[in-house]
Amino acid sequence: MLRLLLLLLSTWTGSAMVRVPLRRVPSIRAQLRTQGLLENFLKDHRPDMFNRRYAQCFPPGTPSLRLRRSSEKIYNFMDAQYYGEISVGTPPQNFSVIFDTGSADLWVPSSYCVSQACALHRRFKAFESTTFHHDGRIFGIHYGSGHLMGVMGRDTVQIGEMTILNQEFGESVYEPGSAFVTAKFDGVLGLAYQSLAEIMGNPVFDNMLAQKIVDQPVFSFYLSRRTRTSNPEGELLLGGIDEAMYNRPINWLPVTAKGYWQIKMESVAVQGVSSFCSRGCHAIVDTGTSLIGGPTNEILSLQQLLGATPTNVGEFLIDCARLSSLPQVTFILGGKEYTLTAEHYVRREAYGNKDLCFSGFEAIDIISPEGPLWILGDVFLTEYYSIFDRGLDRIGLAHARHPTE
Secondary structure: OHHHHHHHHHHOOOOOOEEEEOEEOOOHHHHHHHOOOHHHHHHHOOOOHHHHHHHHHOOOOOHHHOOOOOOOOOOOHHHOOEEEEEEEOOOOEEEEEEEEOOOOOEEEEEOOOOOHHHHOOOOEOHHHOOOOEEEEEEEEEEEOOEEEEEEEEEEEEEEOOEEEEEEEEEEEEEOOOOHHHHOOOOEEEEOOOHHHOOOOOOOHHHHHHHOOOOOOOEEEEEEOOOOOOOOOOEEEEEOOOOHHHEEEEEEEEEOOEEOOEEEEEOEEEEOOEEEEOOOOEEEEEOOOOOOEEEOHHHHHHHHHHHOOEEOOOOOEEEOHHHHHHOOOEEEEEOOEEEEEOHHHHEEEEEEOOEEEEEEOEEEOOOEEOOEEEEEEOHHHHOOEEEEEEOOOOEEEEEEEOOOOO
């Protein structure tokens, strides 16, 4: 028994769990709206506009400029709200990042970045790190607002008290558009499967597993509601599950494709009547998307059922006085019902001296071998504690515990 214990200790050293506090801030979209900049921003940053204007400025063969190729297919940074702190290099240089289960790369701004956005964010100084290794390759990530471009390197990354050695990451040298200027976060840390990575090499959590620095091959998210007393505002637990953050039972769902965290969904019901995905479909559990996304034709029908009115910037308004009369929307996953009321799926934003209410559903068309995909973003994950199990390739969902005001 003693020999077995010593063997286990020698092969899984330094194992631990680490809590990463997450901060919630107004979305970039809300900030642009408050400043009166949203409509002009969206006109200038249509998904195809940037490539038409600037594709020739990038080196030939840049992977994410290829037709129908985008490594960040569903990462919605304009609505991203939750972020936490990491450090890169020796001595450590601190950065705030979105912990994104919808992508697999890590990138932060470079000290050589020429964009206005970088001037307003913390930038990585490779020449100040004694553990930095230059890679030489370039990378590109295509967002709706344009094309982020940079160079690759390897260095020590620290998250809480955990240290990951020789982590591949990107230093952005060009960040497009005013949205990154407004962003409160510096970069992105992807937590999806390695096959989704644009930057070749192991994602951060894969390296944590390979270097045996977590107790379990699991990480979990708690996202708070919009309450003044929410503490924590959100939390990522690497290496385990926090039983204080949810109410049992946990419903476990197998991953159906190892790229995104993709699961099977039986149907989507409105007020108890199966209305969408009636023959079954697939969904992505994604902390990098604030809203709930789905195929355009189904989302437009859903907006009609909610009485939501389209705006000229692609959002859907709901009369705030009608919230109590709106129907429940229920997602059937693994035979269990996950029900959201209007208080859950409507986003209320202050605009001047009044409140605006927006539908928490958006149209996003993602085609996969399994058919059109739905996206369960933060609107859904705020209500359900989410557990991502790489050891057994499954996702656990349980009712989150929220304080009341």
